[in-house]
Amino acid sequence: MKPAPFDYYSPDTLEEAVALLAKLENEDLDAKILAGGQSLMPMLSLRLARPDALVDLRKIGALDYIREDGDTIAIGAMTSKSAAEDSDVIRTRQPLFHEATLLVGHRQIRNRGTVGGSFAHAEPTAEYGAAAMVLGMDMKVVGPNGERIVPAKDFYVTYLTADIDSTEILTEVRLPVLKKGTGWSFQEMSRRQGDHALAGAAVTLRLVGGVCKDVCIAVFGVNASPTRLAEAEAFITGKAATEDNAREAGRVGADGLEEPMSDVHATAQYRRGLIATLVARCLVEAASRAS
Amino acid sequence: MTTKQTVKVTVNGIAYERQVEPRLTLVDFLRHELHLGGTHVGCEHGVCGTCNILVDGKAVRSCLMLAVQVDGESLTTVEGLRNRDTGDLHPIQQAFVDEHGLQCGFCTPGFLMTTLELLRDNPNPSEADIKDALGGNLCRCTGYEAIMKSVRLAAKRVQEGQDIGLTHTD
Amino acid sequence: MSIEIPGLPEDMPGAELKYVGKDVKRIEDPGLVAGTVEFIDNLDLPNMAHCAMLRSPHPHARITGYDTSAAEALPGVVAVITGEDVKRWANPVTTAPEGWGSYCLAVDKVRFVGEPVVAVAAESRYIAEDALELVNVEYELLPVAATAEEAIKEGAPRLFEENESNVILSKTYDWGDVDQVFADADHVVSETFFWNRVGANPMETFGCVSTWDTVNNSLTIHGSFQTPGFMALGRAFSLNLPTNKVKVVSHPHGGSFGGKGGPRGSEISSLLSRKAGGRAVKYIEDRVEYLLAGAGQSWDRYYDASLALKADGTVTGFKVKLLDDQGAGAEGYGTISIAKPIAAFTGCYRIEAARYDLNVVATNRAPTYPYRGYGPPPHNYVLESLMDIAAQKLGLDVAEIRRRNYIPPEAFPYTIPSGNEYDSGQYEVTLDAALELADYEALREEQARAREEGRLLGIGVCSVVEPGVFDWNAYTTVGIQGVGVPEGAKVSVDIMGQITVTVGFSLEGQGQYTLAAQLVADFFGVDMAGVRVAYAATDVAPPHFGPGGSRLGVSITGAVLGACRKIEEKFKLVTARLMQCEPAALELADGFVRIKGVPGAEMHIAQVAGTMLARSDLLPPGMEQSPEATYVWTAPGRTEPDEQGRCKSYLTAANACHVVMVEIDPGTGRTDILKYCVADDCGTRLNPATVEGQLMGGIAQGIGAALFEEYVYTDDGQPKVSTFAEYLVPTIHEVPKTDKAVIVTPSPFTPLGAKGCGEGAIHTTPAVIMCAINDALLPLGVQARATPASPNRVWDLLQQAK
Structure with a gap:
């Protein structure tokens, strides 16, 4: 269980990294970006990933930051998840993202794993996927032709694939702060604490006159990419978040899903059932936090 | 392919320099x-x-890193815990001995290093804090009860003034 | 020479015991926490090469050709071996029953995914794995026997074509008049159960370093061996070497729980060393290899079982029909796990008659091996579940039905229908202690309230006997011969009076080096810190087995105390001569041999030993200059089995009662353990802290088996578990805090009254959690009959109930 051979580069600046990726691409070499490596390293050791070259971003200190920019929080791609977890700004201004971060693996994984790495890896079970969808996050991607902003709804292409070209680098993710009065919830079901989620859900909503408005529901761990549940959102909008309504919204959301994944821990049918439960619970919790 | 690279690293206060293949994992390097x-x-x-x-x-998995990634870094491993002059066990090591926090001892160095980070950052951890910190460490022998006691004992000793700083400087 | 070994702690020499029976800190621990202990992967021999193995991707296929030339040409490759080399140099491993063993590398065909096919030794493990990618093996796929049910069908593909079918063993034991008690029963309850395959998963996988001395044709294997002598013997047979030419050096190892020893890994690295002209070859099994094909998968079983009941709740009969999936042959002695339950077949209960109908089958899954418990965990899950079903049938409380059926204290020693004799016990005392600890009445009230709110709370109460101190005769059923399991220790006192104990097993986690030091220190009345415990490799060690079958704590106590007694006798003879008195006038205490009742008339043991080693002229005539002794202990009174497999086998019968409360989340199927109480009686506790450690470790593994762990295979025999992301070992979050009560009923038959205690918890925990889950599900009319009760399985049941 040892990695196959590869070359290793650790450019000092983003510009050098982008140029290097272009050069390797020109040479028809398969290069992978190494951020925190917490998902990539097992794939290398199992020889499931066999890149010709790794481009390690660790020396690019300019990608390690958490900045408030008005009502947006910008997180540099190389910011560790534990830095995000410890950030007072994130915890107080966007608690949903904080909660999602806490659910990623264990502290030792979060110490090394980066925020950008998780987004770029686009694992179906990644908590950040659902957070991105409900919060309407934006991703900043830099390549040979400059910079572009990809909204979350366009970012996730399919299983382990985000809208990042092989010569591009995800440099920043931007999240809007939680609007005053917005209720939120983030819940998942995993076999053991810290394991990949079998299914999970994120909800934001407002209560106006006792009924739900501006409802966003996203789920992860069930399909190839995180998914917004438009039918469930429509169902609960304009209704009170009672246990019964929430349960029905969960059912509507679960029924509307594409056929979920199936693996050793959970059948497709069970995942669908979990989504019904988790969406319902999230709605009730989010409503209880709304004001 | 796979040109060897120089790794200069400080481990437990001692500087090392080696030429390694990029694919060498950090734990194999150590x-x-x-x-x-x-x-x-x-x-x-x-x-x-x-x-x-x-x-x-920071506590990290050394199997999930490459040796080349620690070029220029400072590392602490279980060998760095004991007092270098006297050979005395570190307070966390002593607490694990005192509370039978190990059986086969194979997983123990990982628990010790994780505990070191925990108690350094949070000398008075709650039961939940300890579980959260150690949730990513598997032990197949103890059923964790004695490990929990060991960490609590170490925390108590830290609160009573025992120093969990290391004798080497890095 | 008959040696009298102290039967209770108060029979030890000296007035006061400083160590035995106390929570003594372990002498093993400073090195372990410092990280200086030499686990096998820390051993580097000069010029050592590294082994990697190409493993079968197919569950069943014929090998039609190899091409290893590109691998051999890769720079850094030292040797490559295939089934062709193995065929000329080795034999299939011996098995019980005979005829179900494989060669270490597949010869002609592969029988499971993960079976080693080609092995490479290279300058590094990295290069060895590179070389594997250059090997080409051609296969012709064969039909697959993926499950035991398929494997016993007419015309099923045969794994071992030389055998008539895939049935390894088919046998029925009748103990007592089973048909009659079932005919006379007021009620019969029956159920089917499925136990999915689990495994040991010590945190350290197997590893070894083999050196084949091609000049003297002898072999040395360093490795993480649980049972070094036994492993050496097996390698001599399979590698065609005289038994005295194989030396095994067991290193401290990172847990074992039964399986550690890796016969295939040892043989493959040895043959690579032979092919490499004698270079040392290291093999370190990685976790994926361990999970696919390592020595530790266990218990893959379908049960169909019944209890015969009287109207008053008396259980009179117990019938068990077992279909057991051994995987691809019997190479790992997994077969023993169907025999061991015979030693405590009817649990804590006075059941008149029992039947055990066995069908043990080979399939294209990984071969099974020993794992802590070695069979009783699923057996007890069946028996205890049936006790709960019987209670429901009769409207009795689950604690009450057990109470009515316990073997009473005055009945010991008690012979169970399947032939073994239980030494001692107070089962009702244990039950009451556990119920009191749990406040059982209050738990039931809480459950009633919760049920009214629609919550799914369940309570389990299980009582189990843990057979301890195994004997070979227990395994006659599967063809193992022999009565008695020797375990030896040498105790020597040097010229300065320092004491060393030498044993044939290495550190594994149970703390037996500490135990040996405790015993010696208390026996001679010296400071424990001065006692050294040393390991001897198989070529020089006394006869030994090592840890296994909840035996070593008791057996090493017997061996150490026996050796101490022999030295005491010698010391008294020498002292009597020097002090001009009768030996009988002397006593051993506080590090001195003293004349009883004469203050100051004494010699320190250093003086006695020094005299023995340095002044032959002062010794009694004929006495050897040898202040040391070896004693080899074995369980007394073991008997040859009769035609129904009945014999006195396991020497001790420990007993435990666990009471738990669980809650099931109806929305996710997840089970949380809310309360866990244990009352445990394993006789005299020689080091209570280590006994408690054994208990907790077993509970954690039992929780794993009941809720998390499972080796899953597809319908066509492909394993779906190859990493720790699929095989879920419980973490600190999943193992609850426990409340414990200690009951002590010493064994009348063992040194100091101690009983085997390494496996009791894993014998009980899966049963009690399953019983609690089913109690929670009871109002819904569904029951969980397959382990583990994973969230998905429980959720499926909840949907059925809707």
């Missing part, structure tokens, strides 16, 4: 290049925590 065999390998895919060490003061 164990087989630097002959620091106290960091053990349990799964090599980042689940068990047996190989946890401190990199730049």
Whole structure:
């Protein structure tokens, strides 16, 4: 269980990294970006990933930051998840993202794993996927032709694939702060604490006159990419978040899903059932936090 | 392909320099290049925590890093815990001995390093804090009860003034 | 020479015991926490090469050709071996029953995914794995026997074509008049159960370093061996070497729980060393290899079982029909796990008659091996579940039905229908202690309230006997021969009076080096810190087995105390001569041999030993200059089995009662353990802290088996578990805090009254959690009959109930 051979580069600046990726691409070499490596390293050791070259971003200190920019929080791609977890700004201004971060693996994984790495890896079970969808996050991607902003709804292409070209680098993710009065919830079901989620859900909503408005529901761990549940959102909008309504919204959301994944821990049918439960619970919790 | 690269690294206060293949994992580097065999390998895919060490003061899985990634860094492994002058056990090591916090001892170095980070950052951890910190370390022998007691005892001693700083400087 | 070994702690020499029976800190621990202990992967021999193995991707296929030339040409490759080399140099491993063993590398065909096919030794493990990618093996796929049910069908593909079918063993034991008690029963309850395959998963996988001395044709294997002598013997047979030419050096190892020893890994690295002209070859099994094909998968079983009941709740009969999936042959002695339950077949209960109908089958899954418990965990899950079903049938409380059926204290020693004799016990005392600890009445009230709110709370109460101190005769059923399991220790006192104990097993986690030091220190009345415990490799060690079958704590106590007694006798003879008195006038205490009742008339043991080693002229005539002794202990009174497999086998019968409360989340199927109480009686506790450690470790593994762990295979025999992301070992979050009560009923038959205690918890925990889950599900009319009760399985049941 040892990695196959590869070359290793650790450019000092983003510009050098982008140029290097272009050069390797020109040479028809398969290069992978190494951020925190917490998902990539097992794939290398199992020889499931066999890149010709790794481009390690660790020396690019300019990608390690958490900045408030008005009502947006910008997180540099190389910011560790534990830095995000410890950030007072994130915890107080966007608690949903904080909660999602806490659910990623264990502290030792979060110490090394980066925020950008998780987004770029686009694992179906990644908590950040659902957070991105409900919060309407934006991703900043830099390549040979400059910079572009990809909204979350366009970012996730399919299983382990985000809208990042092989010569591009995800440099920043931007999240809007939680609007005053917005209720939120983030819940998942995993076999053991810290394991990949079998299914999970994120909800934001407002209560106006006792009924739900501006409802966003996203789920992860069930399909190839995180998914917004438009039918469930429509169902609960304009209704009170009672246990019964929430349960029905969960059912509507679960029924509307594409056929979920199936693996050793959970059948497709069970995942669908979990989504019904988790969406319902999230709605009730989010409503209880709304004001 | 795979041009060897220079790694200059400080481990437990001692500077090392080696030429390594980029694909060499950090834990293999520590164990087989630097002959620091106290960091053990349990799964090599980042689940068990047996190989946890401190990199730049943070607990990480050394199987989930490459040796080339620690060029210029400062590391602490289980070998760095004991008092270098006297050979005395570190307070966390002593607490694990006192409370029978180990049986086969194979996973123990990983638990010790994780505990070191925990108690350094939070000398008075709650039961939940301890579980959250150690949730990524597997032990197949103890059922964790004695480990929990060991960490609590170590925390108590830290609160009573025992120093969990290390005798080497890095 | 008959040696009298102290039967209770108060029979030890000296007035006061400083160590035995106390929570003594372990002498093993400073090195372990310092990280300086030499686990096998820390051993580097000069010029050592590294082994990697190419493993079968197919569950069943014929090998039609190899091409290893590109691998051999890769720079850094030292040797490559295939089934062709193995065929000329080795034999299939011996098995019980005979005829179900494989060669270490597949010869002609592969029988499971993960079976080693080609092995490479290279300058590094990295290069060895590179070389594997250059090997080409051609296969012709064969039909697959993926499950035991398929494997016993007419015309099923045969794994071992030389055998008539895939049935390894088919046998029925009748103990007592089973048909009659079932005919006379007021009620019969029956159920089917499925136990999915689990495994040991010590945190350290197997590893070894083999050196084949091609000049002297002898072999040395360093490795993480649980049972070094036994492993050496097996390698001699399979590698065609005289038994005295194989030396095994067991290193401290990172847990074992039964399986550690890796016969295939040892043989493959040895043959690579032979092919490499004698270079040392290291093999370190990685976790994926362990999970696919390592020595530790266990218990893959379908049960169909019944209890015969009287109207008053008396259980009179117990019938068990077992279909057991051994995987691809019997190479790992997994077969023993169907025999061991015979030693405590009817649990804590006075059941008149029992039947055990066995069908043990080979399939294209990984071969099974020993794992802590070695069979009783699923057996007890069946028996205890049936006790709950019987209670429901009769409207009795689950604690009450057990109470009515316990073997009473005055009945011991008690012979169970399947032939074994239980030494001692107070089962009702244990039950009451556990119920009191749990406040059982209050738990039931809480459950009633919760049920009214629609919550799914369940309570389990299980009582189990843990057979301890195994004997070979227990395994006659599967063809193992022999009565008695020797375990030896040498105790020597040097010229300065320092004491060393030498044993044939290495550190594994149970703390037996500490135990040996405790015993010696208390026996001679010296400071424990001065006692050293040393390991001897198989070529020089006394006869030994090592840890296994909840035996070593008791057996090493017997061996150490026996050796101490022999030295005491010698010391008294020498002292009597020097002090001009009768030996009988002397006593051993506080490090001195003293004349009883004469203050100051004494010699320190250093003086006695020094005299023995340095002044032959002062010794009694004929006495050897040898202040040391070896004693080899074995369980007394073991008997040859009769035609129904009945014999006195396991020497001790420990007993435990666990009471738990669980809650099931109806929305996710997840089970949380809310309360866990244990009352445990394993006789005299020689080091209570280590006994508690054994208990907790077993509970954690039992929780794993009941809720998390499972080796899953597809319908066509492909394993779906190859990493720790699929095989879920419980973490600190999943193992609850426990409340414990200690009951002590010493064994009348063992040194100091101690009983085997390494496996009791894993014998009980899966049963009690399953019983609690089913109690929670009871109002819904569904029951969980397959382990583990994973969230998905429980959720499926909840949907059925809707």
